[in-house]
Each structure stands twice: as C-alpha cells, then as structure tokens.
Amino acid sequence: MHEMSLAEGIRQIVEDAGRSQGFHKVKTVVLEIGQLSSVEPDSLRFCFDVVMRDSIAAGAALQIDSVPGSGWCMQCAETVPVAALYDPCPKCGSYQVQATGGTEMRVKELEIE
Amino acid sequence: MCNVCGCGTGETRLEGEALDHEHEHEHVHADGTVHRHAHHHADEHAHGHAPYQWVPAAVHGHAHRHADGSVHSHDHAHEGEHIHDHGDGSVHYGHGPAGAHAPGMSQAQMVKIEQNILAKNDGYAERNRSWLADRGILALNLVSSPGSGKTTLLVRTIEELKSKVPVAVVEGDQQTSFDAERIRATGAPALQINTGKGCHLDAHMVGRALEKLTPPEDSVLLVENVGNLVCPAAFDLGEAAKVVVLSVTEGEDKPLKYPDMFAAARLMLVNKIDLLPYLSFDVHKAIDFARRVNPRLEVIQVSATTGAGFADWLGWIDARLGEACAGRQQTVEQLRARIAELEARLAAKG
Numbered sequence: 001m002h003e004m005s006l007a008e009g010i011r012q013i014v015e016d017a018g019r020s021q022g023f024h025k026v027k028t029v030v031l032e033i034g035q036l037s038s039v040e041p042d043s044l045r046f047c048f049d050v051v052m053r054d055s056i057a058a059g060a061a062l063q064i065d066s067v068p069g070s071g072w073c074m075q076c077a078e079t080v081p082v083a084a085l086y087d088p089c090p091k092c093g094s095y096q097v098q099a100t101g102g103t104e105m106r107v108k109e110l111e112i113e
Numbered sequence: 114m115c116n117v118c119g120c121g122t123g124e125t126r127l128e129g130e131a132l133d134h135e136h137e138h139e140h141v142h143a144d145g146t147v148h149r150h151a152h153h154h155a156d157e158h159a160h161g162h163a164p165y166q167w168v169p170a171a172v173h174g175h176a177h178r179h180a181d182g183s184v185h186s187h188d189h190a191h192e193g194e195h196i197h198d199h200g201d202g203s204v205h206y207g208h209g210p211a212g213a214h215a216p217g218m219s220q221a222q223m224v225k226i227e228q229n230i231l232a233k234n235d236g237y238a239e240r241n242r243s244w245l246a247d248r249g250i251l252a253l254n255l256v257s258s259p260g261s262g263k264t265t266l267l268v269r270t271i272e273e274l275k276s277k278v279p280v281a282v283v284e285g286d287q288q289t290s291f292d293a294e295r296i297r298a299t300g301a302p303a304l305q306i307n308t309g310k311g312c313h314l315d316a317h318m319v320g321r322a323l324e325k326l327t328p329p330e331d332s333v334l335l336v337e338n339v340g341n342l343v344c345p346a347a348f349d350l351g352e353a354a355k356v357v358v359l360s361v362t363e364g365e366d367k368p369l370k371y372p373d374m375f376a377a378a379r380l381m382l383v384n385k386i387d388l389l390p391y392l393s394f395d396v397h398k399a400i401d402f403a404r405r406v407n408p409r410l411e412v413i414q415v416s417a418t419t420g421a422g423f424a425d426w427l428g429w430i431d432a433r434l435g436e437a438c439a440g441r442q443q444t445v446e447q448l449r450a451r452i453a454e455l456e457a458r459l460a461a462k463g
Contacts, residue, residue, distance in 0.1 A: 002313060002344035009230045017226055027222075031230070038347045038373040074408065085372040086405045095405040099376060105231065105347075110224040 003043040006105065007051035013107045018056045026057035028111035034102035035069035036085055057110075069102030234348055237316035241351025244323060245334070249441035251434045252334040254350050256374055257358035258367070259340030262384045264292050266358060266417040267335055271299045273420075273427055278434065279332035283322045285314040285339045292337065302326060313344040316351055331438055333430065346373040353433055354379035361385050361392055365399035372406040380411045380429060387416040 014026055029048070033039050041064050048062045071082045073089040074096040080089050082097055089097050229235060245252050257263050271280050282303040284292040293305035304326045306318050319336060328334050336352060338345040346355075357378035359367060362385055368375040375381065381403050383396060400412050413429060415422035 002347055005311075005313075005315070005344075005348075006230050009233060012233060013226060013228050013230070017224060021224060023224070038343070085376050085407075086369050086402070088405070096408045098408055105229065107226040107228050107230060109226055111222050112224055113222070 002038075003040060003047040004051065006039060006044060007047035010048065010107055011051050011055050011057065014052075014057045014110060015055060017110065023112040024056055025113040026060045026110050027113055028061045028063055029057055030063045030065060030108045030110065032065050032067055032104055032106045032108045034067040034104040035083060036071075036099045036102040037105045039105055041066075065108065067102045067104055069099065071097040071099045071101075073097050231347065231349075234316050237320050238349035238351040241316055241320050241323060244320075245351060245353075246437070246440055247444065248328075249331040249438045250328055250334050251332075251430070251437040252336060252350070252352040253430070253433070254336045254338055254345070254352035254355045255358060256338045256342070256345045256355055256378070257340060257360075258342045258363060261340070261358045261360040261363065262417050263337050263340070263358050264295055266382070266384055266415070267337055268295060268299055269417045269420065269423065270335070270426070270430075271296065271301045273423060274333060274430070275299065275301060279329050281326050281328040281332060281334050283314075283319060283326065283334065283336045285318075285337060287311070287339060302328075308339055312339060312341050313348050314338050314350060315348050319350045331434075331441070333434060342367065342371040342374050346377045353437060356380045356382060358382045358384050359399060359403070361389055361394040361396065361399075365395050366402060368399065368403035368406050375403045375406040375410065378407065378410060380413065382426065383412065383414045385416060385418070386414045386421055387419045 010029065010031070014029060018024060018026070029052075031044075033041060033044075044064070045062055052058050052060060069082045069084070070079050071087075071089075072078070073080045073092065073094060075092045075094040076089060079100060080091055080097065082090070082099070082102075085099055086095075087097070088095050241252075255263050255267070267282060271282070274280050280301045282293070282296045282301055284290075284296065284303055284305045285308060286292055286305065287308050287310070289307070290305040293303040296303035304322045306314060306322055308314065308318070314336065323334075326334075336350060338350075342357075355374075355378040357374050357380070359381060361383060364370070381400075383399065386396070389396070396414065403410050403412070411429070413422055413425045415426050
C-alpha cells in the first residue's frame with residue numbers, strides 16, 4: 001500500500017502549516033479518512049509514527065475520523081450508504097452504485113502547542 | 114453537535130425561529146474598528162464593549178477565524194497579551210493561531226487545515242493535464258498487476274498506431290530499463306522512470322518525464338505504471354483516463370479483491386483471451402465483478418499476441434484522441450477570439 005507516501009504528504013502539509021502559521025510543535029494530527037478511500041488506517045498509523053520523526057509532529061498522536069461511504073444508486077436514483085466499493089444498494093440490491101461520498105483523505109486539523 | 118464550538122446544530126432558536134446554525138452581527142471595538150462576523154450562539158455572546166482605555170503600546174493588524182469558519186481582520190492595540198478582553202470581562206475565544214476552539218481542549222490550540230493529503234500530487238497532476246491539453250496530447254495511464262502483459266500490449270498498440278499518430282511512452286518500473294528498451298525497439302520514443310523502492314508513479318515524476326520526452330502535438334502518450342494493482346489507483350498523473358489491464362491468467366475475482374483500481378479506471382482491457390480455451394477463467398464473471406465496483410466501466414477483450422479485439426481498442430483510443438484534439442481546438446479558438454478582442458481594443462485606443 002502507499003500509506004508511506006500518504007504519511008509523507010501529511011508531514012509536508014504539517015510542516016508547511018507550521019512555517020506559514022508559526023508554530024513549532026504539533027500534539028495531535030486529525031485526519032478525515034473516507035470509508036471508500038484507498039487507505040488502511042492501521043497501516044497509516046504505523047507509517048505515520050515513522051515518517052513524523054524529527055518533524056514538528058514527532059511523537060504526535062494521530063486521530064483518524066472515519067467518514068462513512070455513500071453512493072448513487074442508478075436504479076433507485078438516490079444516495080445510499082455503502083461500506084465498500086463493491087457493495088450492492090441496500091435498498092434494491094443492484095450493483096449499479098457509483099461511489100460519491102467517503103472517498104476523502106484529508107488533514108482536517110492540528111492540535112498545536 | 115458542532116465539533117468545533119460544541120453547540121447543538123438546529124437547537125439554537127432566535128425569536129422562535131430555528132437558526133441555520135449561525136447568525137451575523139456587527140460590533141465595534143474599543144479602538145474604533147468595526148467588524149462583522151457570523152457565529153453559532155444565539156444568546157451567549159454578550160459583547161459588552163464598554164469603553165476601555167487602551168494603552169497603545171503597539172498597534173498591529175491581525176486576522177482571526179471564528180468557530181464557524183468566518184474570518185475577519187482588524188487592527189488593535191495591546192500590550193503583548195493576545196487575549197481579547199472586550200472590556201466587559203468576557204474573553205473572546207478563537208483569537209489564537211488556531212482561530213478555533215474545541216470543547217475539552219485548552220483554547221487556541223486547534224489549527225484548521227482541511228487539505229487533501231494528496232494535494233501536492235494533485236497539483237502536479239493538474240499542471241500535467243493542462244500541459245497535455247494545450248498540446249492536444251492524449252495521455253493514458255495503464256495500470257495492472259505485474260505480468261498482465263502490459264508491455265506486450267503496448268508494443269502491439271504502438272505498432273498498429275504509429276503510422277497514424279505519433280506515440281510516446283513513459284515506462285514505470287522499480288528497477289531496470291528493460292521495458293523502455295522493448296518500446297524503443299518499435300521506434301517510439303520511451304522514457305524509463307525507476308521508482309526505486311516506490312510502488313507507483315506520481316504526477317511529479319511524470320511531469321519531469323514530459324519535459325524530457327517532449328511528445329509532439331496531437332499525439333498519444335502511453336504511461337505504463339508500475340505493476341501494482343493497489344497504489345497507482347490513488348495517484349492522478351494528469352492522464353485523460355486510467356486503463357486497467359486484467360489478464361485471464363489471473364483470478365476473475367481480482368476486481369473485488371482490489372476494487373480501488375477498478376473504481377478509478379475508465380476502461381478495462383481483458384488481455385490474453387487467446388488463452389481462454391486452456392483456462393477455467395470466466396470472462397463474464399470477471400466483467401460482472403468489475404462493474405459491481407464501477408458500473409460505468411467500459412470493457413474490451415483483447416489478445417496482444419493474436420491481435421484479437423485490437424480494432425475495438427484502437428477505435429477507443431481514436432475516440433479519446435478526437436476528444437483531446439477537440440479540446441485543444443476549442444482552446445485555440447478561445448485564444449483567437451481573445452486576441453481579436455484585444456486587437457479591436459488596441460485599434461480603438463490608437
């Protein structure tokens with residue numbers, strides 16, 4: 001998986017924010033990870049600790065807020081909750097469901113010192 | 114509940130009417146500056162602003178963001194302390210570098226970021242996309258597991274395309290330039306990117322490859338990604354479409370096992386169909402699984418060895434190339450119209 005690259009992306013965002021907003025220590029990094037995104041939270045946690053070493057977020061806690069998945073069911077013509085990309089529509093059972101929500105991978109906020 | 118200020122959404126009422134979670138008001142600071150801002154609370158916001166004798170030790174401007182995300186800036190004077198005492202004993206939250214506060218956390222410590230983790234890659238991808246669009250170049254990002262026959266498929270595709278349209282290739286592999294050498298043998302320019310330990314190409318790598326490769330206008334650029342059915346799904350390279358190659362020597366359940374890639378692709382090529390008589394691979398099942406993940410996925414069955422299905426595949430490329438050229442034509446026409454307009458303005462001034 002590419003969690004290492006994602007962790008490096010997070011480090012970059014955190015370091016950039018520190019430079020532009022003038023803080024030097026991050027206590028908690030809060031992420032928003034969609035259920036349908038291609039991120040494995042456990043793997044990301046592992047990579048996070050390694051990648052953040054010697055950065056302003058060294059030793060920081062990682063909080064991952066999960067965003068539930070949703071998709072557009074073409075049969076029902078409405079948005080329905082889905083837990084995986086290959087899940088059928090919970091209402092009609094059709095697989096004609098296009099993922100529309102829960103695909104995000106974002107740094108939401110930082111708790112700083 | 115609002116996770117920034119802790120107030121209940123929809124519970125706040127003003128004059129008996131539900132607030133849609135915020136209201137706006139204006140108030141005047143002791144130093145005469147006025148600011149407007151929206152905030153959540155209907156009744157807990159007593160802005161006294163009694164006259165207060167500021168000692169203007171230093172006047173400076175600052176911007177701060179309220180709990181609801183609204184931003185305002187104003188000048189004020191103070192003596193080094195950065196908490197707003199509004200003169201009525203109330204302390205104004207949200208003035209720290211964070212500009213937001215959360216219940217249970219000491220104030221002024223949360224910094225809003227709201228940035229996509231892959232924002233940097235996406236920025237490079239957009240740059241590549243507009244670079245390609247300006248030149249009418251159709252870029253396709255070919256992704257698959259290792260061993261699906263991508264390179265053989267590319268070689269045959271180039272052989273069949275090269276008399277009609279120039280083709281250039283970017284090859285991604287962890288190590289070696291074997292693939293680029295195979296491509297160059299067809300006469301097409303190819304650039305090898307070795308990702309080293311990396312498991313995917315990213316948009317920055319491809320941008321640099323484009324600078325070196327300088328593909329001609331109105332041409333086709335084929336990007337063969339690192340053989341990996343997982344990671345390349347998340348990385349936009351600036352391509353017009355991802356094409357996922359699934360060979361019939363793999364399992365038909367791969368689209369369910371590795372859904373991200375099939376969700377990200379526009380077209381699936383089912384490759385090596387000449388081998389079907391010797392295998393128990395169920396093509397319809399594979400296509401059905403892939404469309405469970407991505408109902409809009411287009412599918413073409415091909416064999417890079419026999420050339421079966423290539424007419425459809427080349428036709429698909431041709432249609433995409435038509436789209437790329439039309440896009441460029443439109444840009445050119447818009448620019449021409451702009452030039453004509455500027456010349457008319459210039460003539461009017463002269």
